Structure formats: C-alpha cells, structure tokens
Amino acid sequence: xxxxxxxxxxxxxxxxxxxxxxxxxxxxxxxxxxxxxxxxxxxxxxxxxxxxxxxxxxxxxxxxxxxxxxxxxxxxxxxxxxxxxxxxxxxxxxxxxxxxxxxxxxxxxxxxxxxxxxxxxxxxxxxxxxxxxxxxxxxxxxxxxxxxxxxxxxxxxxxxxxxxxxxxxxxxxxxxxxxxxxxxxxxxxxxxxxxxxxxxxxxxxxxxxxxxxxxxxxxxxxxxxxxxxxxxxxxxxxxxxxxxxxxxxxxxxxxxxxxxxxxxxxxxxxxxxxxxxxxxxxxxxxxxxxxxxxxxxxxxxxxxxxxxxxxxxxxxxxxxxxxxxxxxxxxxxxxx
Amino acid sequence: xxxxxxxxxxxxxxxxxxxxxxxxxxxxxxxxxxxxxxxxxxxxxxxxxxxxxxxxxxxxxxxxxxxxxxxxxxxxxxxxxxxxxxxxxxxxxxxxxxxxxxxxxxxxxxxxxxxxxxxxxxxxxxxxxxxxxxxxxxxxxxxxxxxxxxxxxxxxxxxxxxxxxxxxxxxxxxxxxxxxxxxxxxxxxxxxxxxxxxxxxxxxxxxxxxxxxxxxxxxxxxxxxxxxxxxxxxxxxxxxxxxxxxxxxxxxxxxxxxxxxxxxxxxxxxxxxxxxxxxxxxxxxxxx
Ligand SMILES: Nc1ncnc2c1ncn2[C@@H]1O[C@H](COP(=O)(O)OP(=O)(O)OP(=O)(O)O)[C@@H](O)[C@H]1O
Ligand code: SF4
Ligand SMILES: [Mg+2]
Numbered sequence: 221x222x223x224x225x226x227x228x229x230x231x232x233x234x235x236x237x238x239x240x241x242x243x244x245x246x247x248x249x250x251x252x253x254x255x256x257x258x259x260x261x262x263x264x265x266x267x268x269x270x271x272x273x274x275x276x277x278x279x280x281x282x283x284x285x286x287x288x289x290x291x292x293x294x295x296x297x298x299x300x301x302x303x304x305x306x307x308x309x310x311x312x313x314x315x316x317x318x319x320x321x322x323x324x325x326x327x328x329x330x331x332x333x334x335x336x337x338x339x340x341x342x343x344x345x346x347x348x349x350x351x352x353x354x355x356x357x358x359x360x361x362x363x364x365x366x367x368x369x370x371x372x373x374x375x376x377x378x379x380x381x382x383x384x385x386x387x388x389x390x391x392x393x394x395x396x397x398x399x400x401x402x403x404x405x406x407x408x409x410x411x412x413x414x415x416x417x418x419x420x421x422x423x424x425x426x427x428x429x430x431x432x433x434x435x436x437x438x439x440x441x442x443x444x445x446x447x448x449x450x451x452x453x454x455x456x457x458x459x460x461x462x463x464x465x466x467x468x469x470x471x472x473x474x475x476x477x478x479x480x481x482x483x484x485x486x487x488x489x490x491x492x493x494x495x496x497x498x499x500x501x502x503x504x505x506x507x508x509x510x511x512x513x514x515x516x517x518x519x520x521x522x523x524x525x526x527x528x529x530x531x532x533x534x535x536x537x538x539x540x541x542x543x544x545x546x547x548x549x550x551x552x553x554x555x556x
Numbered sequence: 557x558x559x560x561x562x563x564x565x566x567x568x569x570x571x572x573x574x575x576x577x578x579x580x581x582x583x584x585x586x587x588x589x590x591x592x593x594x595x596x597x598x599x600x601x602x603x604x605x606x607x608x609x610x611x612x613x614x615x616x617x618x619x620x621x622x623x624x625x626x627x628x629x630x631x632x633x634x635x636x637x638x639x640x641x642x643x644x645x646x647x648x649x650x651x652x653x654x655x656x657x658x659x660x661x662x663x664x665x666x667x668x669x670x671x672x673x674x675x676x677x678x679x680x681x682x683x684x685x686x687x688x689x690x691x692x693x694x695x696x697x698x699x700x701x702x703x704x705x706x707x708x709x710x711x712x713x714x715x716x717x718x719x720x721x722x723x724x725x726x727x728x729x730x731x732x733x734x735x736x737x738x739x740x741x742x743x744x745x746x747x748x749x750x751x752x753x754x755x756x757x758x759x760x761x762x763x764x765x766x767x768x769x770x771x772x773x774x775x776x777x778x779x780x781x782x783x784x785x786x787x788x789x790x791x792x793x794x795x796x797x798x799x800x801x802x803x804x805x806x807x808x809x810x811x812x813x814x815x816x817x818x819x820x821x822x823x824x825x826x827x828x829x830x831x832x833x834x835x836x837x838x839x840x841x842x843x844x
Contacts, residue, residue, distance in 0.1 A: 279740055284669065305744065312742035319740075324733040329755040338751075339741050390741065 226296065227254035228430055229278070229398055233290035236270070236277055236454075242503040244287075247273055248454040250526065251290075255398065260424060260431045262441035262462065264477070265451035268499045271434045272320075274451070275400050278432075279315055280307040294398075313343040316391040318420075320403040322383035326375040332359075332386045333371035339393040358389045362419060381412040388420065395427055402434045417444055438481050442466060450474045453500055453510025456529065460536030470538035472546050473511045509540070517542045517549075573835060580831020586824025590817075594640040603631035605638040606789050614807055623813055626796070627803060632810075635791045636817055642703065642792035643821065646776040646785075647769045649707045654714020655765055661715070662722025663753065666730055667745045677723065680716035688713035688775050692784045706785035710775045714768050721764050725757040759836040766829030770822040777818055793818050 236248035248270045255261050263271050276282050278292060280302060292299040294314065299307070319325040326335060337355040340346060346354070352371070359367035362385040375383055384404060391399060401420060405413035421444055424431045433445050441448050442462060449459040450471065458471040469475045476495040497514035506512055508523035515522070521541055529537040532547070540546060574580055597605075602622070609629035617624045623632035661680065665673040692701075692709035699705060729735065730753065738748050773793075779785035780794025781801075788795065793814040800810035 276736075281736060281739055308742045308744045310742070311740055317737075317740040319733060319737055321733055325737040327734045327738070327752050327756070330751075343742065387737070390737075 227293075228257045228259075228295060229255040230293040230296075231278070231291070232293075234274065234277060234292065235289040236273055236282065237287040237289075238273070238283075239285040240503055242501075245503045246454065246505065248277070250529075251451075251454075251456050252529075253449055253456070253459060255430050255432065257397070257430055258428045259447065260433065260445040262445035262448035263432060263434045263451060264436065264438055264441045264448060266436060266477075266499050269451045270454040271436075271451055272402055275317065275402050275432065275434060278398075278400065279311055279317060280304070281311075309343075312339045312391075312396070313394045314396050315398045315400065316394070316396040317400040317402060318384075318387055318391045318404045321407050322380050322387055323407065325387050326383055328375055331372045331374055332378070333373075336386065336389045336393055339390065343394045355389070355393070358393060359386070361423070362386070362389045362392075363415075364389070381408055381416065384408060384412075384416055385419070388416075388423070392423060392427070396429060398430045398432065399424060400432045400434070403436070404433075405440075406436075420444075438477055450477070453505055455510060455526070455539065456537075457511065457539045458537065459529070460533065464533050464536040468533065468536070468547065470532045470536070470543045470547055471511075471540050472515050472517055472542075475546060475549075476514075517545050570835065574831070577831045577835060579827040580835060583824050583827025583829070583831055586820055587828055590640050590821045590824065591644065593637045594644045597634075597637035597641055601631075601634035601637050603634045605630060605634040605791050614803075624809070626799060626810055628799075630791075632813055635796055636793070636813060639791045639793045639796060639814065640817070642780075642786050642790065643773050643776060643818075646703065646707050646710065646792075647772045650710035650714060650772045650776075651765055651769050653707075653711030654718050654768060655761070658715045658718020659722045659761060662719045663726055663749050665719070665723045666726035666753065667749050673723075676719065680719040683712060684716035684720075686713070689778065689782065689784075692779050692782075696784050701784045701787060703786050703790070706776055706779040709779065709784075710772050713775070714772065717768060718761075718764065721760065722757065725760045726753050729753045729756045759833050762836065763829040763833045766825040766832070770825040773818060773821055773825075777814075 231254070232252050234248060234251040235246065237244055238247045239245075251270075251274060253261065263274065265271055273282060273286075277286075277288055278299075280299060282288065288300050290300065294310065299310075326332065333352065333355055336358060337348075337351040340351040340354055341348065344351075356367045356371060359371070364370065364382060364385050370377075375386070378386065384407075388404075399420075404420065405416050408416060417440065420431070420433075423429075431445070433441065435441055445462055447460065448462050448465055449456045450465070450473065451457065452473045458465060458469070458474045465474065466478075469478060473495070480494050495514055500506065500510060500513065506523060508525055509515070509518075509527055512518050512522045519542065527539050527541045529539045530543065532538050532543055607630065609625075611629065612621075612625055613627055613629040615621050615625040615629075621631050621633070623636075625631055626635065658680075661676050665676040688709045691712055692705055695705045695709050696702075726749075735748060735752060738752050743751070776785055776792065777794030777797060780792045781798040783798065786792040786795055796814035797811055800807075800814070803810055
C-alpha cells in the first residue's frame with residue numbers, strides 16, 4: 221500500500237509539444253506539481269500561458285498531434301501514454317473537469333437531466349430511476365431552482381449561471397477524486413462568479429475532493445486555494461502555498477501580475493499598472509527565461525538558458541536567476 | 557437571458573408546431589399525394605396500366621380518360637398512378653443505400669481521423685467521379701437494364717454525397733466544446749458519435765435525404781428515359797417521358813403530365829426537408 225501522504229496526483233517534468241501553423245512548438249515545458257487528497261491548487265497566469273492545455277493533458281484530451289513528455293501519476297499509476305479506453309474509465313469518474321464556457325459545454329440536443337444522470341448510469345452502473353433520483357438531488361445541491369420539474373428542460377432554457385451549475389453537477393456526479401475547474405466563472409457576471417466559486421469551494425470541502433482551480437485572476441486564487449502555481453510562457457515560474465507566495469513574491473512576473481490586478485476602491489484617476497509587452501508567441505518562445513522580453517530586471521544571463529526552479533522558502537520555488545533583486549525591490553506584498 | 561420555465565417539447569407539441577409550419581404542411585401534403593397515388597395503384601386504377609389498346613391511342617382528355625391516352629392507348633391517369641410506385645421504390649431503396657453506407661463511413665471518418673479518414677474520403681471521391689449514368693451503363697452491361705440496375709447505380713452514386721455531408725457536419729460537431737466536455741466525462745468515440753454527434757447532425761441528414769430523394773427521382777426518370785432503368789411494360793414517370801419524346805410536337809401534353817408529377821414530388825420533398833430542419837431543432841422550438 222501507499223504511504224498515507226503520498227500525493228494523489230504527481231506531475232513531473234510535463235512537456236507538451238503542439239503542431240502549430242508555424243511548425244512544432246513547445247507549449248508547455250518543465251511543469252511539475254503535486255496534489256494531495258483534499259488539497260486545492262490554483263494555476264494562475266495570463267491568457268495563452270498554457271493553463272488549459274496543461275489541464276487537458278491531465279485528462280489525456282490533447283489533440284492527437286500533441287506530444288506529451290514527462291509523467292502524470294494518479295495514485296502512482298502513470299497516465300502519460302495510457303490507452304484511450306483506460307483513460308475513459310478515469311475521466312468523469314476519478315478526474316473530472318468544469319469548463320470555461322457554460323453556454324457551449326452542454327449538448328443542446330439533450331435535456332439537462334439526461335446529461336447529469338448519464339455519467340452516473342455509465343460509471344456506477346446504478347438503475348435509471350436511481351440515477352434520476354441522484355441527479356435531481358445533485359441539481360438541487362448545486363442550487364438549480366426546482367430541479368425535479370426542470371429535469372427535462374433543454375440547456376437553452378437556462379441562464380449562463382444556471383448552466384454552469386448544471387455542468388458542475390455533471391462533473392461531480394461520480395464524486396471524482398480530482399476536480400479541475402478551468403476558469404469556471406470567466407464567462408459569468410461578477411455577482412454570479414462569487415456564488416459559483418463559493419459553491420465549488422463548499423462542494424470540494426464537503427466531499428473531500430482535490431481541486432485544481434485555473435484562473436487569470438490573482439484575487440480568485442488568493443481566496444479559493446491552499447497552494448498555487450504561477451505559469452508564464454508554458455512553464456511554472458513560481459509555486460508555493462498561497463500564503464507564502466502572497467507574502468513574498470519572488471518572481472518579477474508574479475509581482476507584475478499582482479500590481480496589475482484591478483482593485484476595488486482604488487483612488488479615482490490612478491491608472492491600473494500593466495506589464496509592458498505581450499505574451500510571447502508559442503512558436504518563438506525564447507530558449508532562456510520566457511519573461512525576459514518584458515522583465516525590468518533582465519540581464520544577459522537570463523536569455524542563456526531556462527532558469528531552474530530555486531527554493532526561497534519551504535516548498536516555495538521561483539524560476540528566476542535574480543530573485544534576490546526582485547525580492548528587495550518589492551518587499552512583502554499584502555494580500556488584497 | 558432570462559430562464560423560462562421550460563419542459564421538453566411533448567410529442568403533441570411537436571405536431572402543433574408542425575401543423576403551423578407552412579412549408580412542412582405543403583411538402584408533407586405533396587409527398588402524401590405521391591405516396592397515396594402509389595398505394596392506390598395497388599388496389600385500383602381507372603384502367604389497366606398494362607393493357608394496350610392502339611385503337612384508342614392519343615385520345616384527348618375525356619370523361620372516360622381524364623387525362624387522355626398515350627401512343628399505345630394506355631390511360632394516362634393509370635400510368636401516373638402505377639408509375640409513382642417505381643418512383644417511390646427506387647427513391648427509398650437508393651437513398652436508403654446511400655444514407656446507411658454514407659452516414660456510417662462519414663461518422664467513422666470524423667471520429668477516427670488520420671489514415672482511416674484519408675482512405676474513406678479518397679474512396680468517396682473516387683465513387684463520386686462516376687456519374688450514376690455511367691455506373692448504370694456498366695451495370696446494365698453486366699446484369700442488364702432494369703429497376704435493380706437503376707436502384708444500385710443511383711444508390712452507389714448517393715454514398716459519397718452522404719459521406720461528405722456527414723463528415724463535414726460531424727467534423728464541426730467534434731470541434732464543439734460539449735464534445736470535449738463529454739470526453740472529459742469519460743465517453744469513448746463510439747458513444748460520443750451515437751449520443752452527441754448523430755443527434756446534432758440528424759436534421760442536416762434528414763434535409764439532405766429529402767434532397768437526395770428528389771435527385772433520385774430525377775435520376776430514375778433519366779435512367780428510364782435512357783432505357784437503362786424500368787423496362788416496359790412496367791410504367792414509370794421517366795419511361796412516360798421517354799415515350800413522349802418522339803411525339804413532343806404532336807402531343808406535348810404527354811410529356812407535361814409525368815414532368816409535372818416529377819416536379820411536384822421533388823418540390824414536395826424539398827419543402828418537407830425545409831420544414832423538418834426547422835422542426836427538429838429544439839432551439840427553434842420556442843420561437844414558433
Ligand atoms: N490545438 C492547439 N494547437 C495549437 N496550438 C494550441 C492548441 N491549443 C492551444 N494552443 C496554444 O497553446 C497556448 C496555450 O493555450 P491555453 O489554451 O493552454 O492557454 P490558457 O492559459 O488556457 O489561456 P486562456 O486564459 O486564454 O484560456 C496558446 O498559445 C494557444 O494558442
Ligand atoms: S530570469 Fe531574468 S528575465 Fe527572467 S524573470 Fe528573472 S530577472 Fe527577469
Ligand atoms: Mg484556457
């Protein structure tokens with residue numbers, strides 16, 4: 221048997237090579253993290269930094285042309301290179317995912333009741349009436365009003381927030397060990413965002429699931445997860461417990477992301493700080509530090525090779541060769 | 557978007573919407589008319605469609621022969637009724653062949669991608685390059701002209717059309733996010749194809765099938781006209797056109813009747829297809 225504290229999910233040196241219109245490109249490189257049972261992990265980063273493809277790689281759902289290297293272990297079992305038929309038994313059952321767009325993640329031709337009950341029928345082998353009973357209970361738990369009556373309604377008959385509740389019910393149907401939520405609230409308005417995130421947090425705690433929450437919003441990460449990784453240019457630039465990272469941001473990119481976050485109650489007229497420049501194109505990611513072109517602390521050595529992840533505290537790693545300069549420049553950040 | 561209290565459209569709600577859909581109603585009536593004619597001909601025709609009575613040839617319309625008689629003295633109404641049978645039979649079987657084979661191949665191509673898709677699409681291009689008339693001529697050389705020949709030739713010709721339509725629309729569905737969500741829920745390719753892809757392209761396929769049915773009717777008429785399809789004395793609308801050809805200037809009405817019958821059947825099928833496309837989409841359900 222495995223030791224009690226063995227990680228549930230162990231991702232080591234994950235690399236993803238995609239075929240783009242401009243030839244093969246390393247979309248993700250040297251991504252490593254672990255997730256213990258019941259733990260919550262946040263992945264934060266700008267659009268296009270590789271968050272979604274990392275999540276899809278965990279589920280084995282990358283396009284056939286993608287080449288995955290490194291290792292992904294679930295309870296010690298290697299998932300990279302797993303046959304699709306075996307993967308099907310894990311997806312939805314042990315790992316499931318909530319998608320960004322509730323408007324498109326539901327099949328328009330099937331009733332929502334069918335879509336929630338279906339994974340139950342398939343993975344748990346219960347009877348149709350039992351699946352229906354459980355699906356209604358689940359829809360009730362995620363806060364869908366009057367689920368028994370609206371069991372046979374179609375997705376277009378619901379609002380965006382209600383649809384996201386339905387997709388959450390679908391993802392939770394079989395009580396997975398790992399829930400991946402890929403920007404589950406980006407498409408929703410602010411008040412609904414709050415409710416949905418609270419709902420997810422409650423459900424995760426209630427069922428003892430592990431969760432990977434993906435977001436581009438540091439505030440969402442700060443409030444919802446225990447540990448976090450910051451991604452940039454397809455790699456992890458900083459990782460650690462949420463408390464450690466927010467109290468001591470060691471990477472210039474994390475610091476930039478923190479300064480660039482919109483703040484409520486900011487003095488009128490103060491301009492939002494931004495990080496100059498844009499995310500590099502996949503096909504021409506630099507060999508060295510991916511942030512080099514936008515970093516104010518850049519020196520020649522940064523461009524020579526991808527800096528390695530160095531520890532600046534217990535379990536707090538930073539991929540920057542000038543962490544000391546970064547830390548002294550920006551003393552302890554304050555949690556918003 | 558305000559969510560509204562909604563339940564699944566019940567079967568009679570479907571019919572209520574259907575009866576209010578103008579092109580569906582007109583199309584369905586025209587199709588029923590043709591079907592009714594074919595069924596009626598099994599039990600009753602005003603005259604025998606096979607009996608030749610040269611003495612009363614080329615009669616104008618009268619109370620005995622409502623639309624007159626043809627060059628062999630056969631009653632036109634009876635010929636049209638019996639001819640509808642050949643039309644429907646050829647259409648159903650040929651479209652059935654094309655639909656079954658084409659949709660299966662198209663779905664496999666969309667689900668498997670890679671070399672499987674390549675082989676299927678090249679095969680379908682190859683088949684498509686043979687016009688139905690050419691395959692009918694080749695088939696007629698082997699098994700002789702007749703209804704089987706025209707059904708087979710038209711059916712084979714329909715396969716690549718359905719392969720392409722299926723592959724194209726299924727490919728678009730595979731790219732949708734709910735397919736990714738379904739895969740994330742642990743469904744395999746076969747299950748996704750049956751539960752998610754097929755229902756979402758069904759309306760496209762039904763519309764395409766009605767169009768192909770119309771084309772099959774035209775092709776059957778063309779093959780019969782060329783003498784490759786239905787053989788005398790078995791009447792069909794295409795054969796009637798063939799027979800009328802030599803007398804086009806003497807009695808043009810002989811060509812007008814089967815021509816009009818073909819046109820009405822084709823029109824009916826197209827309208828029916830349009831109507832079904834609207835009616836089968838649950839998103840349009842509440843707008844009508
Ligand atoms: N199928 C694909 N083929 C080629 N490139 C892809 C493919 N999918 C994603 N990419 C590229 O990989 C990079 C990372 O994409 P990803 O979707 O992971 O970004 P993300 O961090 O999730 O961004 P967002 O916040 O916008 O969702 C992007 O540059 C994107 O263009
Ligand atoms: S390694 Fe260099 S370029 Fe990269 S973040 Fe650190 S200082 Fe900036
Ligand atoms: Mg994304």
